[in-house]
Amino acid sequence: MPVLRVAAVQAAAVLMDRAATIERVAGLTAAAAREGAQLVTFPEVFVPGTPIWIDTQPIWDGDEDWFGLLAEGAVVIPSPASEHLAAIAAQHQVWLVIGVNEREQHGSTIYNTVLYFSPRGVLAGRHRKLMPTGSERTVWGMGDGSTLRVVDTGPARVGGLICWENYMPLARFHLYSQGVDVWVAPTLAMGDGWVATMQHLARENRMFVVGVNPVLHADQIPAGFPQRDRLFAPGYLERNGPWVEEGNTVVVAPDGTVMAGPVREREETLVVDLDLRAVAAERRYLDPVGHYNRPDVFRLQVDTSPRPAVVETPGPAAPWDIPAPDSQMINEPQGGPR
């Protein structure tokens, strides 16, 4: 029974080009499926890529064209782009977990979101990052507590957080309490410290951990990218090297040992078999939400209610009221499925 083959795709997006990047997702998912992967994971904001200028340039210093590309390339749910992603999952009969820049259809704020598509092509889960980091706060909004749900894929319960959200102990604990066998941590975080964190999380909740990163060499930025020569402040590449994103994809076992990776400075898909029986076996040692918890001492409350900008309360009908053109859309909470 319980072996799950997971693929962690370390790849480069076609920066700020949604259609071309989704074509890459299709090809890379097909390749992973050919290797028998049942769960295929992609990096943080893979579609249409990382707004790298927030770290290579001072904030708001001539970035309006780039931000325009990001807003235009962001994924709206539902839209042809999200339906294309769903179709990729269905075509290859895989669970597809992928990070996207996401926004509401008529919204102007972009969220850092991870989407979970089932092998039937259904959007089964959606998580908006609760808290962007540093300069990310200038391009991404914050999700609410309504998108912190673990997804039951059948063989395994899959959940996770995005990048430095993984340092939020209370968010992790909330997900642990829902039962997680496989943790997916799409991230941009580089270096050995991040790998240590992936190992710690695995051992803290005795679960498999898949950390999945993008990789981007400066030469991979499309030649026609607007103001391409301005993307990097003078000396930036000399100081930091040509790998704008060096990658760090890693798969960790529930005892905290590294099973594969970390992969750096190249594109590569890690394909690893996860023997899910190890989770229950390891939790006899430690279960942070069960026998190794102290609920008499600690009580965590989580507000999972969707928090749209406006909650409308219907008033008495007035003769001059006009029916809303699409009331369902107006009332749709920001939170997504729950």
Next chain:
Amino acid sequence: MEPVIVAAVQAAPVLLDRDETIGKVVALAEKAAAEGARLVAFPEAFIPGYPDWVWRTRPWDSDAVALYARLFDQALVVGSAATDVLAGTARRLGIWLSVGADERDEAGSTIYNTLLHFAPDGSLAGRHRKLMPTGGERLVWGMGDGSTLRVIETGFGRLGGLICWENYMPLARTALYAQGVDVYLAPTWDNSDVWVPTLRHIAKEGRTYVIGVTSCISAADLPPDLPGRASLYGEDGDWLSRGNSAIVGPEGEVLAGPLTGEEGVLYAEIDAGRARAGRQQFDPVGHYGRSDVFRLAVDTTPRPAVSFGGPDEPADLARPADG
């Protein structure tokens, strides 16, 4: 806030001999203080040693019972002559002395896995009883209540800590972060390779210095009259614990160690100001906390088994033994 030197002492206790082990604590604290350490940290349950046999015996067989009886006899009682020696050492050397002990109430019959912090003025400034023992440890140790999760101001930063796998309790860690811990002690018996990544993670999660400190003891260190000595333990090379001490900085960088396979003292310079400034990037209980979504309540009430009180009782008796 000025930087100071801290020391993590990796050593072997004289297993189940309280006074001999305290003698080692005093000597090693003197050595570390002479090197300039302002905080000297000792391992989990160092006085009079970690009950390693819980991993070697069948529960409650004759060796385990005899070993427990000696552990009980040699356990540390707070307010006794033994703690007076530790307090006096801290005062004499002008250091913070943090030491793990098998500890019990004077009139109590349950042993706790406790971390004691003695201040340079000789006071017992902090005391933490491990909230949850691990596996076989549950046969010898009780559980602390929520009243001993306090972080202490030292003058060079706020000092706190959790014991061994308590460090895998995210809510307990959050309780310490919320009190502004800058110097986080993690005394442990954990010898695994994954332990150091855990120390690095905690440092980065809390943007705090982390001092992991572990006993280093092999069968050659055991007293000959230890119950079960011949049946449970081999010779030199039969490690009870190889040691795994390490000191980590607030960016998750390893400053000293890990030290394994030998006794030794690790030193590092720590600067609480640097830890605090680093929280510009990440603060799990501040700008990166999302307190609108997550609300953690910690019950810090002392929970003695029995509370005495009434119109005729003196007020002192109504107070829990735990203080």
